[in-house]
Each structure stands twice: as C-alpha cells, then as structure tokens.
Amino acid sequence: MAASRPNRLFRNLSAKIAAIPMILTALVVFVGGTVWTVAYSFTSSKMLPKWKFVGLDQYERLWETRRWMVSIENLMIYGICMLIFSFVIGFILAALMDQKIRFESTFRTIILYPYALSFIVTGLVWQWVLNPEFGVQHILRSLGWESFNFDPLYNADIAIFGVLIAGLWQGTGLIMVLMLAGLRGIDQEIWKATRVDGIPAWKTYIFIVIPMMRPVFITTLVLVAAAIVKVYDLIVAQTGGGPGIATEMPAKYVYDYMFGGQNLGQGFAASTMMLLAVLIVVVPWAYMEFGSKKRG
Amino acid sequence: MDPSISIKDLNLSFGAVEVINDLNLDVGQGEFLVLLGSSGCGKSTLLNCIAGLLDVSDGQIFIQGKNVTWEEPSKRGIGMVFQSYALYPQMTVEGNLSFGLKNAGFSKAEVAERVANAARILQIEPLLKRKPAALSGGQRQRVAIGRALVRDVDVFLFDEPLSNLDAKLRTDLRAEIKELHQTLHNTMIYVTHDQIEAMTLADRIAIMRGGQILQLDSPKEIYNRPNCKYVADFIGSPSMNFLDGAISLEADGTPTFTCGSGTFSLEGYVFDDAPAAGGAWLGIRPEHIASGEAAASRAIQLQSKVRLVEPLGSDTLVRVMVGEQSFWVRMDGRTDITEGDPLPIGFNPVRCNLFDTKTEIRL
Amino acid sequence: MADVTSTLVGPRGPKPRKILTRNNIMIYGTLIIVSLYYLLPLWVMVMTSLKGMPEIRMGNIFAPPLEITFEPWVKAWSEACTGLNCDGLSRGFWNSVRITVPSVIVSIAIASVNGYALANWRFRGADTFFTILIFGAFIPYQVMLYPIVILLREMGLYGSLTGLIMVHSIFGMPILTLLFRNYFSSLPEELFKAARVDGAGFWRIYFQIMLPMSLPIFVVAMILQVTGIWNDFLFGVIYTKPDLYPMTVQLNNIVNSVQGVKEYNVNMAATLLTGLVPLFIYFVSGKLFVRGIAAGAVKG
Numbered sequence: 038m039a040a041s042r043p044n045r046l047f048r049n050l051s052a053k054i055a056a057i058p059m060i061l062t063a064l065v066v067f068v069g070g071t072v073w074t075v076a077y078s079f080t081s082s083k084m085l086p087k088w089k090f091v092g093l094d095q096y097e098r099l100w101e102t103r104r105w106m107v108s109i110e111n112l113m114i115y116g117i118c119m120l121i122f123s124f125v126i127g128f129i130l131a132a133l134m135d136q137k138i139r140f141e142s143t144f145r146t147i148i149l150y151p152y153a154l155s156f157i158v159t160g161l162v163w164q165w166v167l168n169p170e171f172g173v174q175h176i177l178r179s180l181g182w183e184s185f186n187f188d189p190l191y192n193a194d195i196a197i198f199g200v201l202i203a204g205l206w207q208g209t210g211l212i213m214v215l216m217l218a219g220l221r222g223i224d225q226e227i228w229k230a231t232r233v234d235g236i237p238a239w240k241t242y243i244f245i246v247i248p249m250m251r252p253v254f255i256t257t258l259v260l261v262a263a264a265i266v267k268v269y270d271l272i273v274a275q276t277g278g279g280p281g282i283a284t285e286m287p288a289k290y291v292y293d294y295m296f297g298g299q300n301l302g303q304g305f306a307a308s309t310m311m312l313l314a315v316l317i318v319v320v321p322w323a324y325m326e327f328g329s330k331k332r333g
Numbered sequence: 334m335d336p337s338i339s340i341k342d343l344n345l346s347f348g349a350v351e352v353i354n355d356l357n358l359d360v361g362q363g364e365f366l367v368l369l370g371s372s373g374c375g376k377s378t379l380l381n382c383i384a385g386l387l388d389v390s391d392g393q394i395f396i397q398g399k400n401v402t403w404e405e406p407s408k409r410g411i412g413m414v415f416q417s418y419a420l421y422p423q424m425t426v427e428g429n430l431s432f433g434l435k436n437a438g439f440s441k442a443e444v445a446e447r448v449a450n451a452a453r454i455l456q457i458e459p460l461l462k463r464k465p466a467a468l469s470g471g472q473r474q475r476v477a478i479g480r481a482l483v484r485d486v487d488v489f490l491f492d493e494p495l496s497n498l499d500a501k502l503r504t505d506l507r508a509e510i511k512e513l514h515q516t517l518h519n520t521m522i523y524v525t526h527d528q529i530e531a532m533t534l535a536d537r538i539a540i541m542r543g544g545q546i547l548q549l550d551s552p553k554e555i556y557n558r559p560n561c562k563y564v565a566d567f568i569g570s571p572s573m574n575f576l577d578g579a580i581s582l583e584a585d586g587t588p589t590f591t592c593g594s595g596t597f598s599l600e601g602y603v604f605d606d607a608p609a610a611g612g613a614w615l616g617i618r619p620e621h622i623a624s625g626e627a628a629a630s631r632a633i634q635l636q637s638k639v640r641l642v643e644p645l646g647s648d649t650l651v652r653v654m655v656g657e658q659s660f661w662v663r664m665d666g667r668t669d670i671t672e673g674d675p676l677p678i679g680f681n682p683v684r685c686n687l688f689d690t691k692t693e694i695r696l
Numbered sequence: 697m698a699d700v701t702s703t704l705v706g707p708r709g710p711k712p713r714k715i716l717t718r719n720n721i722m723i724y725g726t727l728i729i730v731s732l733y734y735l736l737p738l739w740v741m742v743m744t745s746l747k748g749m750p751e752i753r754m755g756n757i758f759a760p761p762l763e764i765t766f767e768p769w770v771k772a773w774s775e776a777c778t779g780l781n782c783d784g785l786s787r788g789f790w791n792s793v794r795i796t797v798p799s800v801i802v803s804i805a806i807a808s809v810n811g812y813a814l815a816n817w818r819f820r821g822a823d824t825f826f827t828i829l830i831f832g833a834f835i836p837y838q839v840m841l842y843p844i845v846i847l848l849r850e851m852g853l854y855g856s857l858t859g860l861i862m863v864h865s866i867f868g869m870p871i872l873t874l875l876f877r878n879y880f881s882s883l884p885e886e887l888f889k890a891a892r893v894d895g896a897g898f899w900r901i902y903f904q905i906m907l908p909m910s911l912p913i914f915v916v917a918m919i920l921q922v923t924g925i926w927n928d929f930l931f932g933v934i935y936t937k938p939d940l941y942p943m944t945v946q947l948n949n950i951v952n953s954v955q956g957v958k959e960y961n962v963n964m965a966a967t968l969l970t971g972l973v974p975l976f977i978y979f980v981s982g983k984l985f986v987r988g989i990a991a992g993a994v995k996g
Contacts, residue, residue: 051898052817055809056825059873062866063825067832070843077842086842130730133723145986146979147731150738152989153978155927157944158971161951162737165744165964171757179756206737214986263834270929274948291838296934301842308838319834386889407895419886423908432904433894480890492886 071312078305086301095306105307108285111197115286116265118201119208123261124254126205127212132242134213135220145217149210156207160274163203164190190276193283200275200284204268212257219253220246259322263315287311335398337362337488337520338383343392345382345544352378353544356392363518365511367531370541371567376524377492379541383522384490385409397487407436409488412481416493418473420465426476427461430483451482454516471502478513491523495530507533528568532556540564558686562693565616565686571650571661573686574622576615580608580687580696590615590633590687593656597633602682605695612690619650619661621684624676631679639674653678745769745965752960768961772969776962778949779938785966787939788946792926792973794857795942799864800921804914807869811876812902816888826873833870841934848935855937863931868924872917879913880906912984919981920988923974943970 081091099105130148134141151159166172169188177185189199223246231241247254269288276284287307295304336359345353353375360366368376381387383394385406393402401409420429427448434444452458455475465473474494481489494510495503511534514521525531531538532552539549540563548560559565565573578592580599588599588608592615599608623631637653637660644650644666651662653676662678670676687696740757745768747761774784781787814822844863845854853859883906891901932942941949947970951963978985 049817049819049898052813052819055813055898056819056822058806058865059810059829059869060825062869063828063832065847066840066844066866067828067835070840071835073843074839086846130727133727136719136723138723138727142982144727144731146982147734149986150975150978151734153923153974153985154971155929155944155974157927157929157948158967161947161963161967162741164951165960166737166740166757168757168960171752171960176756176758206734210734211989215990218990267836267838270944273929274952277952288836288838291841292930292934295838295842304838304842308836308841311836312839315834315836319831323831381889384889384893386892405895406889406892411893413890413893415886415890417884417886419884419890421887421891421905432891432896436895436900480894 074305075309075312078302078309080302080305082301082305084299084301091302095302096310099303099306099310102303104282104285105287105290107282108287108290111284112266112268112287114197115201115204115268116262118198119204119265120258120261122201122205123209123212124258127209128216130209130213131216131220134217145210145214148213151207152210154207156268156270157274159203159207160200160271160276163199163206164275167199167202191280193280196276196280196283200271203275204271207271208261212261215253215257216250219250222253223249255322256326259318262318266311266314266318287314335362336360336395337364337397338522339395340379340383341393341395343379343382343394344390345378345387346390351544353382353389356545358539358546358549360520360522361536363520365514365521365523365534365536367535367538368522368524368541369526369528369531369538371526374541375544376526376541378544380490380492380522380524383488384411384413407433410486411488411490412484412486413490414474414477414481414492414494416496418465418477418497420473420476420480422465425462425464426457426468426479429465429476430461430479433480433484447483447485451479454482454513455479470498471506474498474506475509478510487520489519489521491521491525493524493526495525496527503530510534528570540567558695560695562614562616562688565688565695569618571619571663573616573618574660576617576655576658577690578613578615579611579690580613581610582608593658594635597682599682599685599687601632602685602687604687608696613696614688614690614693616686616688617680617684619663622660622662622678622680624651624662624664624678628677628679632681633685634677634679637676637678639670639672639676642670642672651676741964741968745772745961745968747961749959749961768959768965769969771959771962772950772966776950776966777956778941778946778953781939785943785946785950785969788941788943789969791936791940791946792943795860795864795932795936796922796925798857799861799868799925800918802861803865803868803872803921804917806865807872807917808876808910808914809902810869810873811878812880812906813898814873814877815880816885816901816906817898826877829870829873833874837867837930841930845934854935855940857936857940860931860935860940863935864921864925864928867931868921872921875917875920876910876913879910883909915981916984916988919977919985922977923985926973 077086077088078095079090079092080087081089081094134144138144167174167188167190169175169191174185174187187195189195189197189202227245227249228241231238231245236245267288268286269292272278272284272286272289278285278289288311291304291308291311294300294307298304338358338360340356340358343353343356343358344351356379368379370376378387382389383396385401385404389402393400395401396409396411399410406413420426421432424432430448430451431444434447439447448461449458452461455478457472457475457479460468460472460476465476468476474497477494491510495506498506507530510523514534523530523534535552537549538552538555539546540555541547542563548555548564550558550560555564556568559568562575566575576590576592576594578590580588580590582588588602588604590597590599590613628634635655637655639651640654640659641652642649643652647666649664649666649668649670651664651668651670653660653662655678660678662676664670688694689696736758743760744752744757746764746766748763748765748767751762772784773786773789775782776784813819814826844866848854848859848862851859853862887905888901891905896904926942927944928942929944929948932945936942947966950966981988
C-alpha cells in the first residue's frame with residue numbers, strides 16, 4: 038500500500054485555485070446577489086436597504102403603478118414584434134444569402150454592422166433619422182407627400198414602434214448570422230436529394246429545412262428573448278422613456294427607482310419580476326436542452 | 334521475478350456506470366500483452382488507469398513492484414503512444430521528444446543524447462527540425478513512439494496506435510513495433526480492436542468485455558481453445574460456426590452430439606471437465622471444415638447447399654445452408670463451385686469447441 | 697445512321713448560364729434594397745456631421761453637404777459640454793480606453809484559465825459552479841446591480857475604475873468561460889494526456905501546450921470583449937463617477953442634454969466618434985467577429 042491516500046481536497050489543487058474567481062462569481066454575485074435582491078424586495082427599503090419585512094406590499098404597489106403597467110405593455114409589444122420581425126426578416130435574408138450568391142460577405146458585412154454599435158449610438162442615430170422636423174417625415178412631405186405622418190418621437194401612440202425600428206436595425210443581422218450558420222449546418226446531400234426529386238426550393242425550406250433547424254430556432258429565440266427583457270440603453274438614448282411615459286420599459290423602471298427615485302424596495306420588486314420573466318423563458322429551454330443530454 | 338505490472342481488484346465507475354469490474358491482471362517482465370475487445374469493453378479505460386490518466390474507484394496498481402495507484406502519470410515509469418499521435422503541434426519533432434525530459438529536469442547534454450538515440454533507433458533523424466504538420470502519418474506515429482522511447486522507461490503503453498493509418502502502413506509499422514519490442518525487451522501493453530494486430534504482436538492476449546477479462550492466454554490458445562462462446566465468436570474472421578444441439582452420453586460413456594442434422598460421436602474431443610449430458614453449442618471454424626470428397630473422411634458429416642460464394646484470391650469463402658442453419662466454409666481459392674450446388678461438408682471433433690447453452694462456457 | 701447523327705447534334709459542353717434570371721433579380725434586388733436600408737443611418741450620420749447648422753436647418757438630412765466642414769468633429773471631440781465640463785468627448789474616449797484595456801485583459805486571463813480548468817481538469821463540483829455561471833448569463837443584470845454596489849462599497853471600490861473593471865470581468869465571465877471551455881474541449885484530449893505523461897503540470901500545460909494552440913479563440917474573445925465593454929452604458933453609469941464616465945455615457949449626456957441649442961451636426965459627429973472603435977474592429981476582424989457574436993449571443 039502507498040503511504041496515505043492524498044487528501045481529496047488537494048487533488049488538482051492548481052485547477053481549484055484557478056477556478057476560485059469563477060466559484061466566487063457564481064456563488065457570491067450570481068446566487069448571493071440574486072437571493073439578496075429577491076429577499077429585500079419583501080422589505081420597505083427606501084433610500085437604503087433596510088430589513089423591515091412588509092410581505093408583498095412592494096409588489097402590490099408595483100402592479101398598481103401606471104408607469105409599471107405601461108412598461109410591461111411596451112415590453113410585450115416590443116418583444117413580440119421584435120421576435121416576429123427579426124426572425125422572419127433574419128431567416129429570409131439568411132436564405133437569400135445561402136443561394137451561393139456573389140458578394141456574400143459584402144452583404145453580410147452591411148447587414149451585420151449595426152450589431153457592432155452600442156444601443157446608445159443606435160438610439161441616437163434613429164432619434165435623428167426619425168426627427169419629424171428634419172428626418173424621414175420632413176423629406177417625404179417635401180417630396181410632395183404632404184399628408185405623410187410618421188413622428189414616433191412625438192406621438193405617444195406609435196412611439197414604441199420608433200424604438201422597434203431601431204431595435205430591428207441593430208439586431209436583425211445577428212439573427213441572420215445565426216440562421217445562416219444553421220442553414221450551413223444542414224447536410225448538403227439533403228439539397229442534392231431534393232434537386233433529384235424535383236422539389237422546389239421554397240417547399241424544401243418550409244417542409245424540410247425549417248423543421249430540421251428547430252434547435253437553432255429555439256436556442257436563438259431564448260437568447261433573443263432573454264436579451265429583450267433587459268432592453269434599457271436603447272430607450273434611454275432614443276426617447277428617454279418619452280414622450281411622457283410612452284416608451285418606458287421595466288429595466289428603466291428598475292434603474293430609475295433604484296438609483297434615481299431612492300425607492301429601493303420598488304426597484305428590487307421590479308427587478309425580481311424581470312428575473313421571473315426570464316426564468317419562465319429560460320428554465321424550460323435549459324431543461325429541454327441540457328436535461329435530455331444528461332439522460333442520453 | 335515480480336510481475337512488471339500487477340493490477341489487483343480494480344474497479345472504476347463513472348457515477349452509476351461500472352466501467353471496470355473487479356479486474357485482476359499480472360503482466361510479466363518484458364511481456365507484450367494485447368488488450369483486445371470491441372469498443373466500449375473497457376480496454377482503453379484500463380490502459381488509462383494504468384497510465385494514471387484516470388483515477389480508479391477501488392483497487393491497486395503496481396508497476397515494477399511499486400504501488401502507483403495514486404501516483405502522477407509522469408512518476409509511474411511509463412511511456413505512452415496515442416491513436417491520434419498527440420504530438421504538440423507548435424513544437425518541432427525535437428521539441429516533442431525533449432519536452433518530457435526537460436520537465437523532469439534532465440541536463441541539456443543528457444536530453445540531447447537521449448533524443449539523438451531515440452531518433453537513431455526510429456530513423457527519424459532527418460525530421461528532427463520539422464513540425465508535426467509537415468510529417469506523414471507514419472512519421473508522426475514514429476515520433477510518438479520516440480516520445481515514449483526517450484523516457485527510458487520499463488513499460489510502454491499503446492492506445493490503438495495504428496488505427497489512424499492506412500492498411501499498408503499499418504502492416505509495416507506493426508512489424509516495426511514487434512522489432513522494437515525484440516530490441517528493447519520492455520513490457521508493452523497494447524490496446525487494439527484489430528485481431529490481426531493482436532494475434533501477430535502479442536505474447537498473450539487479454540480479451541475484454543464489459544470491464545472484465547474473459548480470457549488471458551497466448552494467441553494460439555485463444556484461437557484454438559476459446560474458453561467461452563463470446564471469445565470463440567469474437568476471434569477469427571469469418572467467425573466460428575455454431576450448431577445448436579445437446580450432448581448425451583452413450584451407455585459406454587462415449588459422449589455424442591445431437592442436432593437437427595443427426596447424432597454424431599464426439600470421440601477425440603478434449604473436454605475441459607468430465608463430459609455430462611445437457612444442451613450445448615458446437616462450434617467449428619470455417620477453415621477446419623472439409624468439403625466435397627474430403628468430407629467423407631471426417632467423423633462428422635453434413636449435407637449442405639451453397640448460398641453465396643466470395644472469392645478472396647487465396648481462399649474462397651462459401652456460405653452454405655445446413656437445413657436452416659448458415660455455415661461459413663473456407664475453401665481453396667481455385668474452386669469453381671457456384672450458388673445452388675449441393676456440397677457435402679465434414680469435420681473432426683478434435684477441431685470443435687463445445688459450449689454450454691446456458692453459461693456459454695467451454696465444456 | 698440517323699441515330700448516330702442525332703447524338704452528335706444538340707447540347708454539348710458547359711450549360712450556358714443566364715445572369716439576369718428572375719430568381720437572380722429577386723435575390724439581388726432584395727439584398728440591395730435591404731443593404732441600402734441598413735446603410736442609410738450611417739450615411740445620414742456622416743452627412744450630417746459634415747454640414748454646418750444653417751444647412752441642416754434648411755434641408756434634407758440625406759443630401760450630401762454643399763459645403764464640407766470638419767468643425768462639428770473638432771467641437772465634438774474637444775469642446776462639447778456635459779454639465780459644467782466643456783472638454784468634449786475626448787475625456788470619455790480616454791476613460792473608455794482606461795476601462796476597456798484592463799477589463800479585457802483581466803477578464804480574458806481569468807476566463808481562459810477557468811475554461812481550461814473546466815475542460816481538462818474536471819474536479820468535483822466544477823460542473824455545478826459552471827451551470828450556475830451560465831445561468832448567471834441569463835439573469836437580468838438589474839437583479840444584481842444593487843448587491844454589487846454594496847460589495848464594491850465594502851471593498852472601497854465603488855465609483856472607481858478598479859471597481860468597474862471588476863464588474864466587467866464578472867459579467868464577462870460566463871460567456872468567455874463557455875467560449876474557452878468549449879474551445880479547449882475541442883482540442884484532442886490525447887494531447888493533454890501526453891503532456892501529463894511527459895510530466896507537465898497545470899500551468900505548464902496551459903502555457904506551453906494550450907496557449908500556443910489557441911490564438912484564434914483569444915482573438916475572438918478580445919473582439920467580443922472590446923466591443924462589449926466599449927459599448928457598455930449601464931455599468932458605466934452606475935459604478936463610476938461623472939469624471940470617469942465612459943464614452944457612451946458621456947455621449948448620451950451630450951446629445952440628450954436639455955440645455956442650450958441642439959447642434960445636430962456636433963451630436964452626429966460625437967455619435968460617430970463613439971461608434972468608431974467597434975466599427976473599426978468589426979470591419980477589420982470580419983469572420984472572427986461573426987464567430988464571436990455567434991458565441992456571444994448569450995450575452996444579450
């Protein structure tokens with residue numbers, strides 16, 4: 038027998054030391070921070086966090102606040118439109134790019150470049166392009182279309198769509214790239230087989246390729262949905278939440294109450310709701326994606 | 334003399350999955366042992382345990398009399414050659430060969446001498462300044478062997494070293510490895526799923542299945558007296574033919590075998606234990622079956638019909654039907670038999686192997 | 697004979713290709729229109745930034761300038777005001793450099809070693825921590841904002857550059873660790889085994905075997921981090937003080953400030969200046985950028 042079994046704790050010691058930052062981040066910041074915020078969302082914290090338990094008071098107040106309701110409504114409109122449009126446009130563009138076209142990388146570079154820009158830059162550019170006195174509306178009117186009316190920056194009813202246009206401009210390239218990667222991952226022999234069988238390309242896409250790309254769609258959907266919930270910078274830069282509160286979003290609500298409004302409890306409750314929304318999207322996906330892999 | 338490698342009650346499980354199950358194995362000094370089995374049988378896992386690249390769940394491993402169960406791979410006195418060569422791509426051949434020696438703190442002169450020595454043995458001296466990407470498959474594998482060689486160790490471990498090479502090169506390198514063993518007299522453990530490699534290289538073969546060693550014997554013994562039906566079936570290509578039947582004892586004690594085609598005396602068959610009545614498989618290799626006129630001189634004779642003819646040049650493989658049972662027969666390469674011909678076949682009990690129907694152990 | 701001649705006439709050689717098929721017109725037409733739409737804001741930005749204010753007030757934002765002036769760029773860089781400071785975006789630019797460079801180095805150093813430990817030195821519990829870490833990439837930052845304020849305040853780093861660098865390293869960790877772990881796992885495991893048999897330890901294998909093979913993935917990680925951190929707004933505004941604000945925050949403050957007359961040309965020059973660094977990286981790095989965002993999509 039060897040002298041003594043080396044202590045389990047000290048096996049791979051270097052690897053464990055190297056992993057300390059990860060372990061601290063995972064436990065202290067991610068788990069600890071989340072639990073802390075959720076816990077303090079049940080308190081009456083105002084300017085400073087204070088451990089005075091008030092049950093669901095903050096949540097009741099939150100759901101009675103008009104600004105929060107508007108934020109949720111905006112998030113729904115923005116989120117659903119964003120998902121539908123960016124997926125449809127992104128997929129169609131990817132399919133066009135996949136036709137062995139010339140200048141493919143030029144087109145890709147043009148469609149993707151906005152994704153390299155920050156939301157702040159995106160928001161400010163579109164604020165300018167959509168400016169009713171100088172931008173699109175002004176141009177079309179001066180070209181003779183006097184009745185043309187599109188001023189999403191001043192008109193509360195359509196303000197959120199102005200943000201949507203900017204969001205789509207910035208994010209559709211990403212969807213296109215991910216979809217294109219998915220399309221390229223499909224066995225080329227499938228295409229050869231459909232050519233031999235004489236199936237038209239559009240039919241192949243709808244009945245064969247899209248079903249095969251289901252995993253890519255779902256993963257992209259989860260990633261994009263989780264990102265949409267966090268949308269903040271774009272609003273701050275493009276509209277500042279206005280006109281009035283027409284383009285408020287939950288993430289902005291959280292920030293304003295936590296760091297502007299000195300009402301921490303509301304900020305914590307609102308951020309907990311955001312967490313909940315993300316979990317509803319992510320948990321079933323993670324279960325499907327990774328749960329089944331472990332079994333297999 | 335102590336065995337070179339000794340493995341006692343080795344167990345390894347990943348979670349609930351047992352990969353190696355109470356395995357015991359002694360490898361003699363200078364022996365060439367081949368671990369053979371189909372994929373997933375635990376042969377590579379066992380090799381990785383010996384190398385120390387996997388932690389065992391239970392049991393002990395001794396190398397040259399030293400308990401190395403908890404020892405680091407580099408401290409075990411082993412050299413290892415991998416299937417994918419595993420050459421460090423950014424280092425030259427020389428760098429690859431000397432990396433381990435430098436880690437062990439050898440002096441510059443010593444490193445240079447050992448590298449030169451290994452390069453000379455393997456005839457890779459002109460390649461020393463090249464990077465692995467500039468080498469052919471065979472050259473890479475030679476460098477990989479060299480990396481084990483420079484360590485000047487007692488034990489060489491090979492993990493399917495020839496699987497990535499094409500057929501011709503594989504035959505050449507196989508012979509080189511055998512010569513290397515004859516020159517160096519190191520203990521070598523060699524994992525493969527290729528039975529020809531196993532048969533040609535090994536002093537002894539360990540046939541593995543389900544994390545256990547089924548049979549550990551010389552290649553000849555494994556081929557001629559497989560200890561269970563699995564081994565009998567696994568070794569040989571095409572594999573052994575089996576007849577389902579039963580053994581009974583005559584009044585005078587002579588054992589007989591009864592199957593759909595009749596009853597035959599088993600006189601001449603060497604039983605492992607005293608013969609007893611009961612269900613049994615009778616196994617016979619395709620190359621031990623006589624056919625046509627020659628069949629008449631054999632103790633067991635069957636009538637068959639040719640189903641398929643596969644000429645290989647040197648031999649012709651013929652698939653025949655004995656009733657509902659399919660048989661492979663190896664015939665001379667010049668035969669001009671065709672499908673549908675009737676073919677009498679025959680063999681002697683001494684060439685047969687009998688296995689118990691239930692336990693599948695050799696009788 | 698008739699049969700033989702008939703095989704000699706008819707199509708022969710390469711099939712002629714038509715360039716202007718209906719299909720091609722549709723494909724290229726769509727792509728060109730879409731491309732124009734995508735380029736339009738960039739065009740408007742550049743044109744506006746090169747015009748004087750009088751010209752902007754008169755006319756068309758799409759039209760090229762009648763008289764090119766670089767005045768707005770100079771003003772945006774060195775004179776534009778945020779609050780009482782009137783030293784332009786240059787301050788934000790240098791702040792962003794001071795934030796981005798160390799954050800990128802620290803986060804990549806930590807994450808690459810981490811990913812290597814996870815890929816090759818699996819130890820008990822490693823997978824659990826890694827799962828939490830990846831889950832953390834999905835948790836809205838908003839939930840963790842305040843606890844981090846408290847942590848940084850306790851360490852005396854709240855409002856400092858060091859604090860912000862820490863925050864960037866923390867939030868960059870999930871995606872980068874995933875990136876490196878997957879990359880190192882894709883390297884042949886036998887190479888790692890061979891190095892262990894050769895007696896190399898944790899750090900030696902990392903520096904001598906893994907690092908030299910991993911240049912592309914480090915470049916991908918760098919692209920991901922430089923653009924990500926440069927474009928950050930939220931962490932910058934929360935965890936630093938006004939005189940340390942990164943470029944994005946300062947830009948927003950300049951453009952969206954309510955005081956004074958709106959100088960659209962200066963605003964657009966400032967916006968372009970802020971977008972220049974990520975755009976430069978994007979156009980230079982090409983395919984690697986695409987690889988980075990495919991992996992970095994998790995970051996959202």
